[in-house]
Every structure is written in structure tokens, then in C-alpha cells.
Amino acid sequence: MQITITKAETLKPKPDETQLGFGTIFTDHMFNMDYSNEKGWHNPRIEPHHPFQMDPATMMLHYGQGVFEGLKAYRTESGAIQLFRPKDNFERLNRSSSMLCIPAVDETFALTALKQLLTIEKEWVPHAQETSLYIRPTIIATDPFLGVRASFTYRFFIILSPVGAYYPEGFNPVKILVSKDHVRAVRGGVGEAKTPGNYAASLLAGNKAHDEGYTQVLWLDGVNQEYIEEVGSMNIFFVINDEIITPELNGSILPGITRDSVIRLARTWGMKVIERKISIKEVLKAHTSGTLKEIFGSGTAAVISPVGELKYGDTVISIGGGSVGPISNRLFNAIQDIQYGKAEDVLGWIEPVC
Numbered sequence: 529m530q531i532t533i534t535k536a537e538t539l540k541p542k543p544d545e546t547q548l549g550f551g552t553i554f555t556d557h558m559f560n561m562d563y564s565n566e567k568g569w570h571n572p573r574i575e576p577h578h579p580f581q582m583d584p585a586t587m588m589l590h591y592g593q594g595v596f597e598g599l600k601a602y603r604t605e606s607g608a609i610q611l612f613r614p615k616d617n618f619e620r621l622n623r624s625s626s627m628l629c630i631p632a633v634d635e636t637f638a639l640t641a642l643k644q645l646l647t648i649e650k651e652w653v654p655h656a657q658e659t660s661l662y663i664r665p666t667i668i669a670t671d672p673f674l675g676v677r678a679s680f681t682y683r684f685f686i687i688l689s690p691v692g693a694y695y696p697e698g699f700n701p702v703k704i705l706v707s708k709d710h711v712r713a714v715r716g717g718v719g720e721a722k723t724p725g726n727y728a729a730s731l732l733a734g735n736k737a738h739d740e741g742y743t744q745v746l747w748l749d750g751v752n753q754e755y756i757e758e759v760g761s762m763n764i765f766f767v768i769n770d771e772i773i774t775p776e777l778n779g780s781i782l783p784g785i786t787r788d789s790v791i792r793l794a795r796t797w798g799m800k801v802i803e804r805k806i807s808i809k810e811v812l813k814a815h816t817s818g819t820l821k822e823i824f825g826s827g828t829a830a831v832i833s834p835v836g837e838l839k840y841g842d843t844v845i846s847i848g849g850g851s852v853g854p855i856s857n858r859l860f861n862a863i864q865d866i867q868y869g870k871a872e873d874v875l876g877w878i879e880p881v882c
């Protein structure tokens with residue numbers, strides 16, 4: 529398929545790179561493509577970033593049939609633009625789509641379209657240390673129809689947003705609250721899909737955690753409320769004795785690309801990484817016995833987010849005495865160095881763009 533390109537007549541001024549937050553500024557152009565049963569995916573186009581006009585009955589707005597992804601483009605010291613494991617994001621997008629009855633996109637074509645968009649928007653990839661261009665591929669159901677069924681039409685779009693360093697004040701541990709009242713996802717549901725409803729479902733618990741002075745929610749499983757699943761919108765790891773343990777993928781956990789990168793990198797370093805069920809009780813016991821060394825979250829936004837305090841009911845435990853553990857630190861630096869082209873891409877994760 530040929531991608532039609534319509535350039536913006538005027539370009540926006542680039543933002544001050546020292547003031548970049550997250551997700552508020554958008555670039556000049558976006559990618560769009562439509563789906564209908566008759567034509568399949570068609571009319572791929574790069575055009576100025578613009579608001580959508582849609583019927584108030586548009587199905588996505590009512591029934592939440594949509595999926596999205598999140599990845600970043602990085603600028604290397606030599607000025608080249610590169611992506612980190614983008615094929616895995618498009619593969620996950622299609623896996624999410626299959627759970628939401630959304631037609632698959634051609635992953636190779638989607639990556640080609642993204643690279644073409646990034647080449648046009650190259651100047652929007654910020655230069656400052658630890659900044660990047662966040663990429664949000666999304667698919668929404670577009671039939672104007674009130675009634676619960678899968679839509680017959682869809683829009684696939686990609687928008688871009690320059691983002692600042694996740695840790696502008698330094699790489700510091702966060703406080704997390706174990707949610708006893710709420711669960712994020714359940715077995716047989718859509719927890720392993722990146723779909724809007726999962727994030728809407730996480731808001732109330734997140735607000736309650738903030739009200740108590742905690743940054744993130746630690747989610748327990750939806751069946752027994754005993755086994756640990758994720759932290760905020762990140763995957764989670766525990767270093768107990770000399771083992772790195774992470775909850776096994778069970779259908780209600782999002783299979784994070786950073787999670788997979790942590791597992792594979794740590795294994796190449798000769799560390800023992802185990803994917804298995806891990807209960808909150810086991811973590812508290814390990815803390816009591818002095819074998820719990822580190823807890824950290826993993827995700828595209830933060831890469832690694834060390835946990836310094838955990839609260840479960842009336843029990844509050846402190847991990848690492850307020851400083852970042854050596855494994856969290858090593859993983860954070862190693863993954864970032866690969867993403868920014870400062871370290872050799874030994875595992876073949878980098879996709880050059882331009």
C-alpha cells in the first residue's frame with residue numbers, strides 16, 4: 529500500500545526541551561488508516577495532526593472497543609533516530625486487537641508507516657539527556673451505532689509526543705500501596721490487552737493510593753487477591769536472595785516489553801530469573817527474614833522504577849533503606865544505554881529509523 533503524504537502548511541514551534549513533561553505536546557503530523565469490511569485496511573496517509581470529527585454515537589466512545597500501544601524513538605549522540613523493539617509493540621497491538629475483536633494490521637506495514645512518519649518528524653525527537661519522542665499507535669471502533677457488537681469500521685492512527693526525562697530529580701525509589709479493595713483485571717478478562725477500559729478501571733484505586741501519599745498501586749490477582757500481578761501500569765520484579773522473581777504471565781498481566789528485556793538481559797548476565805506466582809505474604813516474609821533485597825517496576829515510560837516502601841493493610845515495609853538497589857541500577861543503565869545507542873545492541877533490539 530502506498531502511503532499518501534500531506535504536509536502541514538505551517539509548523540509549530542518546537543518546545544523548550546528542559547520543560548517537557550509527558551503527553552501534552554504533539555508533533556506536526558500523524559498517521560491515519562481506515563478499515564471497512566469491504567476494503568480491509570485502506571487509505572494509509574500521513575497528514576497534519578488534527579482533531580477527529582466523529583458522530584456522538586461512535587462505538588469507541590460507548591463500548592470502549594479500542595487498543596493502543598506505547599513506545600519511544602530515541603536520538604543517539606550522533607543524531608540518528610532509533611526505536612527499541614518496535615516489532616514487539618505491533619505484535620502486542622495485534623494480540624490486544626484479537627481480544628477486542630478488532631481486525632489485525634500488517635505489522636511490517638505498520639512499522640514502515642511509523643518509520644516514514646518519524647522521518648518527517650525527525651526534528652521533534654528531542655536532544656536533551658533522557659528525553660525521547662513518545663509514540664502512541666491506537667485503533668478505535670468507528671461505527672456510529674448504539675448496541676453492543678463489534679464495529680464494522682475502524683481507524684488506526686499514530687500520534688507523537690516529545691517527552692522529558694522520567695526522573696528529572698534523579699532516579700529515586702517510590703512508595704507503593706497494595707490495593708485490597710480493587711483489582712485491575714481478572715483471569716479470562718482483558719488484562720493482558722492494552723485496552724482503554726483497563727486504565728479506566730485503575731483510576732479509583734490510584735486516586736486512593738495518592739490520597740494516602742503513595743505513588744503507585746500494587747495490584748493483586750482478581751481471584752484470590754493474594755498473588756502479585758503488576759504495579760501501577762508497570763510489571764514488577766522482586767530480588768529475593770540472589771533470584772530475580774517476576775509474576776508469570778497468566779492472562780491478566782500485560783506482557784511488558786521492558787519486562788521481557790529485563791528477563792533476557794539479567795539472564796545474559798548469569799542471573800537467575802524466575803517467572804512464577806509470588807504472593808504478597810511471601811514478599812512480606814522475605815522482608816522479615818532479611819532476604820528481600822530489591823523491588824522494582826518495569827515499563828517503557830520509566831524503564832525501571834525502584835520501590836522503596838510498600839504498604840499492605842497496617843504493615844509498612846521499607847526496602848533498600850531509601851536508596852536504589854544495584855540490580856535496579858544496573859538494569860536501568862543497561863537498557864537506557866542500548867536505547868540511546870551508548871551500548872552495543874547485543875540482543876538485536878534496536879531498529880534504526882533515520
Ligand SMILES: Cc1ncc(COP(=O)(O)O)c(C=O)c1O
Nearest residue numbers: 761762763782784785786827828
Ligand atoms: C498495565 C501495564 N503493565 C505493564 C506495562 C509495561 O509494558 P512495556 O514494558 O511494554 O511498556 C504497561 C505499559 O505499557 C502497562 O500499561
